[in-house]
Amino acid sequence: MSNPSPEEHAGGAATAPGRTAVATLAGTTLEWYDFFLYGTAAALIFDKQFFPSLSPTAGTLAAFSTLAVGFVARPLGGLVFGHFGDRIGRKATLVVSLVMMGVGSTLIGAIPNYDSIGFWAPVLLVLLRIVQGIGLGGEGAGATLMSMEHAPKGKRNLYAGFPQMGTPAGLVLANIIFLVTNSLMGDNAFTAWGWRIPFLLSFVLVAVGLVIRLRVTESPSFNRVLEQDDVVRFPLAESFKVGFPRLGLTLLAVVANSAVAYVFMVFTLSYGTKNLGYDRQFLILSVTAAAVLWFATIPVWTKIADRYGRRAMFVGGSAAILAWCALFFPLFDTGNGVLAVVALAGMGLIIPVTHCVQGAIIADTFPAHVRYSGSSLILQTGAILGGGLAPMISTALLGDGGSSTGVTWYLVTMCAISLGGAVALFRTVPGGPAAGNEPPARTLTQV
Template sequence: MSTPERPDRPEPAAAPGRTALATLAGTTLEWYDFFLYGTAAALIFDKQFFPSLSPAAGTLAAFSTLAVGFVARPLGGLVFGHFGDRVGRKATLVVSLLLMGIGSTLIGVIPTYDTIGFWAPVLLVVLRIVQGIGLGGEGAGATLMSMEHAPEGKRNLYAGFPQMGTPAGLVLANLVFLGTNALTGDAAFTGWGWRIPFLLSFVLVVIGLAIRLRVTESPSFHRVLEEDDVVRFPLAESLKAGFPRLALTLLAVVANSAVAYVFMVFTLSYGTKQLGHDKQFLVLSVTGAAVLWFATIPVWTRVADRYGRRTMFIGGSVAILAWCAAFFPLLDTGAAGPAVIALAGMGLIIPVTHCVQGSIIADTFPAHVRYSGSSLILQAGAILGGGLAPMISTALLNSGGSSTGVTWYLVAICGVSLAGAVALFRLVPETPARTARPQIGDEAWTAPR
């Protein structure tokens, strides 16, 4: 890819609502693929790809392949961020969707350990890397595309639409997973039926591409071209935001990722293998909580646009810390009622901080380096938080024999994020919400002192 020439005529502006819905559709499909893998890693892959290991070691190995995807995400974020700032948001988002679809579809056809032995987990890891690279390019880009099309005063609302793709993808993945299991039966599903949801990715990606190709390029990127503001190394330029702000932004968002993946992935393995809950019950409970997560994001983003992000984000950080302290004690009762309450609570609390973290990260950077800078922070947070969380939780559970260590791990990382958020908003005081002006806009930007 090369830097595009300055256009004689910009593309006609797309309706902001249509662009927001297109980014929601694309992120939903990408997260469907990513979460489908997480669910399969928790419930299936230990038997199919690591049968020679003990159940505990097999689960840890399966979660390790899950973590590989997170390690690959920064690579995707850096590559797609570079070209997104030099070539445009639209083209990179199309390629990222293709990569994710190809990786997921091929997972649906790879042989298992019983067929090709050692090479089965190797192929699984390779395709997981492809998935990670694709999602690494998607996360920041979709948020920017929607936010940069946003009407005045609605940046948080429009930046929240791609964030809704996370719970929507989880709901879609879990429903397809449960539906296929119900149609094939447990034995057949464990043997071969688990492949069907992955093969369905091909159809979904075709639909997603048809939607995404109709979206016009970001107005902010058009302005970058018109002002001849494309830089050769956008990632290096983005670092001018300064280490204190970059570090505090990273710390502020890392807990949300860690807590979300313990809730969405680790809980499935823990609840079925340690507490004896029915698999369908847990998957349905997580799915119901994800519906709450999805439905409340527009509410909280409107609150952020009207009243500001600071109080809402810090209050949400306190709430998620408190709920993490209660989460596993509720689950450990072994009863269905407290388990539903624990999971539903996560579905209500996680979106308070998740819905605006994309806009907080994006507003750290000017338009001409925003894709690269946002990808750096977002993917680093994903590794430190979500990528390691299921594996660390499993190791803590195996070493301590109870969920107490996992609870302390979540509380500690939430405490770090809360401290980071408080320090971040002190470093960069929030612009009054009613002015509807971002602190760092497209027209003028200076690195914080």
């Protein structure tokens, strides 16, 4: 089968960079809405609905294990969508990933619980979580590439940051809908069946997202790959030519951000309500407010990265996350609402320093003709090692005693690994501190 021409991929006149950035933000927001909605439900609802015969601790572990399944599926989605994204284009793969996530989330809202169909309830939950994971695996790297590859000169980090804003935006949207539905129905009705409503709303939200995404044209970088006849048969294998030292250091540099974010966004909801007695709505509102800070500060940090370079910013942000992780649970464990808000707000202010540019750092590791495959490999592997296991590991470290000391050491260790990886990466990769204009398709770019 011959490759479509660049004109066929472009779909007409080129899309304005601003419209593309907004479209990628809208799409990632909806995908992360679905993904975080599951995380919130896993922390607060799913142990009762799908694992009622287990003890509270075992039920929470089982619910978080289904959360982890989605992360395990993400590399599969990243590899499949990355392969076709490098061979047939970014746009088509991003449309399919959005549909998969929406269908998976909508069907989760329709699954009968354990009391109705027994063993098959958690089985169906896991299967649909796999669908979600595959869909998000295709979204993460692809949306960053689509926006970054449309970026005007000198704004590569800023535009790559728009899809990153979808992470906190999706969390805010998921928590608000979850909270409003809970408030309108009351705890008993919401726990029994009302939790399904936010999942069923995914169908409507994804339909809106598709309308926006279908209006965006193909990436200029991919069109240049087509013009130069640079499409390769196995882009993932070609991406390994970057070299395992650089691939490994890039992975280490980004792994902590995912772990810290999921402890902050998901684990604290379960731990705070069940172990410390915080009110459910108070915690959801506090995490949501912190996510608003996260969202609002990303454009600030990406503009700084474009103007002054992202190396020092990323290393400094990695050190700041490590320091705050050492303080986070001592503040949170006081049971004082004001200090809990301070702990969560600190996360919302510090996490975006590294999160906002990590997508661009990963993408600029690879030349354009294998960028989707290579970026997906790093991003999704880091998500498994970091975020996918973090809530489950944190719950296990609590044990029966309920002490958060082990969780603190776990986060500090992860942050130290990423800080060391970032320092080593930036020392071993030659060149300037920030990515410039789009390089030739087969030229490995700089960090």
